[in-house]
Amino acid sequence: MSCHQIIVQDGRKVCRPVTSRQEYLKLRGSKENVSNRIMAGLGNGDAKRSLIQMNYSCLPNEDGSLRGATRMSTSVGMDVDHIQWGQMQAIKEHILQKKDELGLLMLEMSASSSEEHGEGGYHLAFRRRQELSQEGNLKWASDLLGVKYDSGAKDITRVFFTTSASEEDLIFLDDELFKIEEAEKVEDKHEETGQEASPQGDLEGAEEPTAQSLAAFDLCAQNAGLKPDEMDVWGEHNWHNNLMAVLSVGVAKLMSREQLVAVIRKRLPNYAKTEDCKNLIKYFFENYNADRGFMTASLRKINAQAQGTEKERLTEDWNPPALPKKLPHLIQLFIKSFPAEYHPVLAPSVSVVLAPHAAHFRTTYIDGRIVPPGLYAGIVAPSGSNKSFVMNLMDEMTKNTLQAWDANEWAKVRENQELREKMCNAKEKPARYRPRLRIAETMSKTSLLELQTNLGDNGMLLCSWSEADALANAARAQFSDISVLLRKAWDGDVVRQYYMSENSCNTQTRVNASILLTGTPKAVLSRLFSDTEDGMMQRFMPMLMPPMKRSFLPPRITPLSSEEKAERDGLLASLWQKDLSLGEDTLTLEMPKTQKVVREWYNELEEKYSDGLVSEAEANLSRRVGQFMMRAAIPFVALYGEEQKEMLDYVRWLGDYVFYNICYIFSSRVAHDMRESDKLLCNHIDRRVTAEPLLSCMPETFTIQMFREERLRHGQSDVVRPLLARYCKKGKLQRIENGVYRKVA
Numbered sequence: 001m002s003c004h005q006i007i008v009q010d011g012r013k014v015c016r017p018v019t020s021r022q023e024y025l026k027l028r029g030s031k032e033n034v035s036n037r038i039m040a041g042l043g044n045g046d047a048k049r050s051l052i053q054m055n056y057s058c059l060p061n062e063d064g065s066l067r068g069a070t071r072m073s074t075s076v077g078m079d080v081d082h083i084q085w086g087q088m089q090a091i092k093e094h095i096l097q098k099k100d101e102l103g104l105l106m107l108e109m110s111a112s113s114s115e116e117h118g119e120g121g122y123h124l125a126f127r128r129r130q131e132l133s134q135e136g137n138l139k140w141a142s143d144l145l146g147v148k149y150d151s152g153a154k155d156i157t158r159v160f161f162t163t164s165a166s167e168e169d170l171i172f173l174d175d176e177l178f179k180i181e182e183a184e185k186v187e188d189k190h191e192e193t194g195q196e197a198s199p200q201g202d203l204e205g206a207e208e209p210t211a212q213s214l215a216a217f218d219l220c221a222q223n224a225g226l227k228p229d230e231m232d233v234w235g236e237h238n239w240h241n242n243l244m245a246v247l248s249v250g251v252a253k254l255m256s257r258e259q260l261v262a263v264i265r266k267r268l269p270n271y272a273k274t275e276d277c278k279n280l281i282k283y284f285f286e287n288y289n290a291d292r293g294f295m296t297a298s299l300r301k302i303n304a305q306a307q308g309t310e311k312e313r314l315t316e317d318w319n320p321p322a323l324p325k326k327l328p329h330l331i332q333l334f335i336k337s338f339p340a341e342y343h344p345v346l347a348p349s350v351s352v353v354l355a356p357h358a359a360h361f362r363t364t365y366i367d368g369r370i371v372p373p374g375l376y377a378g379i380v381a382p383s384g385s386n387k388s389f390v391m392n393l394m395d396e397m398t399k400n401t402l403q404a405w406d407a408n409e410w411a412k413v414r415e416n417q418e419l420r421e422k423m424c425n426a427k428e429k430p431a432r433y434r435p436r437l438r439i440a441e442t443m444s445k446t447s448l449l450e451l452q453t454n455l456g457d458n459g460m461l462l463c464s465w466s467e468a469d470a471l472a473n474a475a476r477a478q479f480s481d482i483s484v485l486l487r488k489a490w491d492g493d494v495v496r497q498y499y500m501s502e503n504s505c506n507t508q509t510r511v512n513a514s515i516l517l518t519g520t521p522k523a524v525l526s527r528l529f530s531d532t533e534d535g536m537m538q539r540f541m542p543m544l545m546p547p548m549k550r551s552f553l554p555p556r557i558t559p560l561s562s563e564e565k566a567e568r569d570g571l572l573a574s575l576w577q578k579d580l581s582l583g584e585d586t587l588t589l590e591m592p593k594t595q596k597v598v599r600e601w602y603n604e605l606e607e608k609y610s611d612g613l614v615s616e617a618e619a620n621l622s623r624r625v626g627q628f629m630m631r632a633a634i635p636f637v638a639l640y641g642e643e644q645k646e647m648l649d650y651v652r653w654l655g656d657y658v659f660y661n662i663c664y665i666f667s668s669r670v671a672h673d674m675r676e677s678d679k680l681l682c683n684h685i686d687r688r689v690t691a692e693p694l695l696s697c698m699p700e701t702f703t704i705q706m707f708r709e710e711r712l713r714h715g716q717s718d719v720v721r722p723l724l725a726r727y728c729k730k731g732k733l734q735r736i737e738n739g740v741y742r743k744v745a
Contacts, residue, residue, distance in 0.1 A: 001105060001127070001179045002073035006053040006066060006159050008697055009713065013067060013159075015060035019178050027052050029165035032703055032740065037164045040111040046743075048111050050699040051161040056106070056125040057134065058156040059182055068282070069157050070275070072183040075105055076128045076137045077160055079150040081112075081121035088113070088120050092171060095124065095145055099172065102144060103127030107172040111161045123160045125177055130184050209262040213255045216306035217263045220251040223302060232268040239271035240280060247284050250299045254306065257285065300615070321656040323347065324649045328636055330354075331650065333568035334397060338389055339555045345379055345543045348654060349390050352377045352541075353397045354635040355514035356438055357575045359460030360582040361638040363589045365630055366598055370588060372512055373634035374460055376490065378468065379518040380525060380665070381545030386555055387518040391466045394516060400569060401576045402438040402462055409435035438462060440513070445482045453509045458586050460512045468519025468528050483536050489513045490539040515540075525665065538621065541628055541658045542665050575639045593643040594633045594651060598626040601655050617670040618663045625662075629655045695727065695743070704739045 004015035005027060018024050027033065030052075039047030056077035058069045083091055095107060106125040113120025129137050134156050138149045163169035218228040224245040231242040243264070252260055261281070265272045323344050327335075335346040355373040365371045381387040395403075416433035423429050434454045440447070440461045451461060463486075488494075489511035519528065529537040560568065605622055608614045614622075629651040636647040694710050708718045724741060727733040733741045 001075040001177050001181055002056060002059060003075075003106075003125075003177050004055045004058075004060065006055060009064075011697065012065055014064045015055060015066050015069075016064075017180055018054075019180070021173065021175050021178065024173070024178065025165045025170075028162055028170065032701060032706075033162070034164045035740070036701055037111060037169065040161075041114055043114070043117070046700040048161055050701045051111055051163070053159040054162050055157065055159050056177070057158065059180070066157055066159075070278075072128065072134060072156050074128050074130070074179075074181040074183050075125050075177060076134065076141070077153075077158060078124040078126065078138055078141055079110070079121070079153040079158070079160065080124065080145075080147050081110065081150050083120055083122075083147070085115050085118050085120055091145075091147060092122065095122070096172065098145060102141060104172060105174045105177040106170075108163055109169050109171065111163050122171075128183050207258045207262045209259060209266050212306050213259045213263050214266065216254040216303060217246065217251055217260075217267060219302040219306055220246050220249040220254075220299075223249050223298065228267060232270050239268065239274075240276060243268065243271065243277065243280060244284075247280075249302075252285065253299060254303050257281075320344070320660045321653055324646070324653050326646050326649070328644065328646045328650055330568070330571050330636070330639070333560070333564060333571070334393060336564070337557050337560055338393070341546055342386070342389055342555070344657060345545055346389065346393055347650070348375075348377055348541055348543060348632070348657070349379070349393055349516060350397070351375055351632040351635070351654070352514050352516045353394050353462065354575070355631070356402060356460040356462040357572065358579050358635040358638045359512065360458050360579050360584075360586045361589055361634050362586050363591045363594075363630055363634050363637075365627060366595050366602075371627060371631060372460065372492070373631050374490070374512060374514040375628065375631050376486075376513075376515040376540045377517070377543060378524055378528070378540045379516075379543045379545060380521055381518065382520055385545045387545055388466070389555075390516065390518055391464070394462075394464060397572065398439065398462065401572060406435070406437050406439050409437055439464070441465075445485050448482070448485060448511065448513075449509060452511045452513075456584055457510045458512065458584060460514060463513050463515045463517075465517040465519075468517050468523040485511060486513065486515065487535045487539060529666075537666060538624060538662075541654075542661045543657075544661055544664070571639065575635060578638060587638075589634060589637050591630065591633060591637055591643060593648055594630055594637075597648050597652050598629050598655070601629070601652065602626060605659075615667065617667045618659075620670055621662050621666060622659055625655050625659050628658050695732065698743070701736070701740065701742045704741070707741075 003018045003024065005018050006013050007016055008014070018027065032050075033052050036047040036050045040051060054077075055066065056075050057073060058066075059071040059073050060066055061069050080091075092107070095102070095104065098104075099107075102124075103126045104124065105127065106123070108123045110121035110123055124141070126137075126141060129140060132140060135154045138154055142149045221228045221231065221242075226242055226245060231246075232239065255263070264277065264281070268277070271277045327347065331347050331350045334350050335343050338346055352375045355375055358373050362370050362372055379387050379390050412433055413435050416430060419430050420432065434450075436454050436456075436459070437451055438455070438459070438461065440451055440463045448461070448463075452459070455461065490513075492510060492512075494508055494510050517524075524542075529540070529542075602622075605614060605619070609619050632654055633643070633647055633651045637643055640647075694707070694714060694716070697710060698707060704720060704724065707724065708720050711720060712718055724733060724735075728735055728741070731744055734744050736742050
């Protein structure tokens with residue numbers, strides 16, 4: 001027999017044994033429980049849920065918890081509902097007549113019974129027939145009494161809302177109920193082989209396995225060297241090892257725990273009946289976090305195969321997306337001269353150089369932040385791969401705009417210098433003119449800050465390095481210094497300098513830059529985007545020069561016609577003039593269609609992530625891709641005044657292209673960093689234990705003493721009256737009588 005009160009402790013249900021009639025009646029007859037019983041009888045669901053809860057069928061786990069308990073007690077709790085009110089008395093008398101044959105220990109009226117609603121029910125506790133399972137006992141009692149038991153209340157961990165101690169509510173009680181005894185284990189014999197199975201270990205679940213889950217399980221079994229239809233043969237004792245092998249492949253990452261249980265019931269019906277199967281699943285999930293972490297390439301491939309070939313697969317055969325057939329006209333004019341195989345690298349480079357031509361335009365990103373058009377791009381290519389095309393393209397784009405601007409500024413510097421020299425003996429010599437340059441070809445942090453200060457907060461510098469070695473070979477401390485500056489430039493953070501010299505910056509400024517660099521894999525990946533500079537790495541659009549068949553002849557450049565060249569330069573000059581006309585001000589563009597494209601891109605990525613087609617590391621690398629897309633769109637909307645279809649197709653392609661490259665190059669490194677971070681968190685970080693607000697742990701209606709005891713259990717102060725008064729003042733609680741409070745929804 002057993003009787004346990006169910007209480008909530010540390011957010012979980014815990015069993016507290018009730019060992020005497022006196023204690024049991026005191027609990028049922030408490031003022032709070034009687035009040036809740038009355039309200040529950042009037043149909044108040046919150047009051048019913050606040051009634052004391054009891055369990056009569058199981059013994060708790062070793063830590064006292066209820067969830068997952070497997071030890072049956074020598075008594076059984078039974079729920080009989082939906083009895084017509086006119087039949088209630090007759091059924092009660094019939095149960096009492098059969099009490100000796102049934103082994104009745106307790107009979108009570110259920111809290112939902114109501115003459116007003118026309119129906120009611122009873123809760124029973126009776127002696128367990130130890131030769132029968134839990135459900136077998138319920139069926140036996142149901143047949144004996146001629147009433148149906150609640151099929152949803154057949155688990156041994158089922159709890160019952162307990163009514164009051166009045167004779168109307170508590171109809172029968174036997175002191176034997178309070179003896180804590182464990183039932184003998186039940187054994188079911190298999191008809192053919194006599195192999196034993198334990199009903200209380202049988203996997204239970206309401207779900208049916210999907211075709212996709214079954215396919216994923218079978219593929220994992222094959223990956224483990226097993227045949228799915230030979231894993232559950234009676235008489236062979238390798239069930240445990242077989243399931244362990246499939247779990248170790250990673251099948252739990254491909255479906256929910258409920259689906260996995262459903263599949264195991266289908267694929268291993270015999271082993272699913274054993275206690276060992278249930279314990280193995282529980283142990284594997286709790287000790288190995290089987291459903292978390294990274295998917296290997298082979299596991300992602302298994303998942304893609306299980307879903308069918310109609311879905312895109314980001315596995316070993318994942319290829320870079322093809323460039324749209326129709327690009328924005330301005331981009332098409334700038335890359336048309338170059339061979340087609342270079343266009344996927346050159347098109348994003350155009351966007352990087354367009355950004356300083358639209359420096360004073362802004363847009364609202366999907367998270368509500370205002371972002372500028374600046375982009376960073378790094379072209380990775382071995383020597384002799386014609387990466388110089390990128391710099392040739394930049395020269396073509398800037399010679400009549402940014403370069404001409406800088407040339408004019410240097411002319412002003414010379415004029416100023418000549419004037420200063422002529423007036424060197426004058427009492428008031430003209431101040432030195434500081435050029436407002438648009439192109440930065442330096443790796444000095446101080447120089448960049450001084451240039452940006454002269455340019456103003458809203459101006460933008462185009463930083464270009466034809467060989468990344470210029471940065472990568474810098475002294476480590478110096479490069480780290482400029483790396484921090486460039487990261488702040490991307491994020492739009494303010495930088496403050498404290499140098500006190502005429503040639504250095506002594507002000508607070510916001511660096512605004514667009515960066516284009518090229519370099520060999522060693523210079524870019526090994527040195528520049530190293531482990532210590534991964535903040536830079538994730539702000540760049542990495543682009544891989546496509547592999548080419550070796551040819552000793554240089555690629556052929558096809559010049560534009562004079563009309564095309566004039567149109568190209570005219571469009572760029574128009575954008576440049578629109579930017580200059582804003583002066584020091586900025587203009588925020590409305591771009592709802594681009595925002596929609598970015599949101600759809602992330603929604604599709606979310607689906608791929610949920611399907612296991614994108615790893616945790618790849619998902620981590622995606623967080624700035626949406627900004628790449630929106631920033632690249634700003635110059636086109638500034639130029640044309642609308643979001644054209646070609647532009648939307650282009651920025652969508654840009655997102656796919658950059659994501660492909662950044663995952664292809666960096667995902668393994670980021671995955672390693674995340675694993676190392678997890679190790680640090682698990683092994684070296686002391687977790688702070690804070691005082692938990694306990695109001696959420698309390699029942700809907702509770703007494704001041706209950707609240708005081710709950711706080712004491714959590715090591716908190718027992719001075720609770722001021723706290724309860726404050727909760728009432730804020731509208732979180734209502735004081736319904738002296739010392740009794742009710743939560744306010």
